[in-house]
Amino acid sequence: MRSFEVETRAQDGATIVAVAGSVDAVTSPRLSEALQAAATGGGHRVVVDLAGVTYVSSAGLRAILAGVKAARTAGGNLVVAAAQPQVRDVFELAGLTTIVAFHDEVAAAVAGLG
DSSP, X not given: OOOEEEEEEXXXXXXXXXXXXXXXXXXXXXXXXXXXXXXXXTOOEEEEEEEEEEEEOHHHHHHHHHHHHHHHHTTOEEEEESOOHHHHHHHHHTTOTTTSOEESSHHHHHHHTO
16 A cells, blocks of 8 residues: 555645645545545635655546635635646646646745635
């Protein structure tokens, strides 16, 4: 089993969901729960910090897209920060970089939320 950690914290009026390890069919439900809670828990401005993610599968992509939908439905937004090149490539290959905004670092992502 691959390692996986998810941590949620507040920063400058946004909710940061920091993820580490592999996001796959086994771990994506935990990510999905964290993103749904962040998006609907009153902090509709969500940044997913993927700096510690080494692998993302289609299940991980679905979890993040569901988080985007939940945040936008709640009147906010969800963006991604600090994705490693191999992780960002998966989003690009799936054509999702037009749906989800990417930033090089968390501070820029928070600022990009407005």
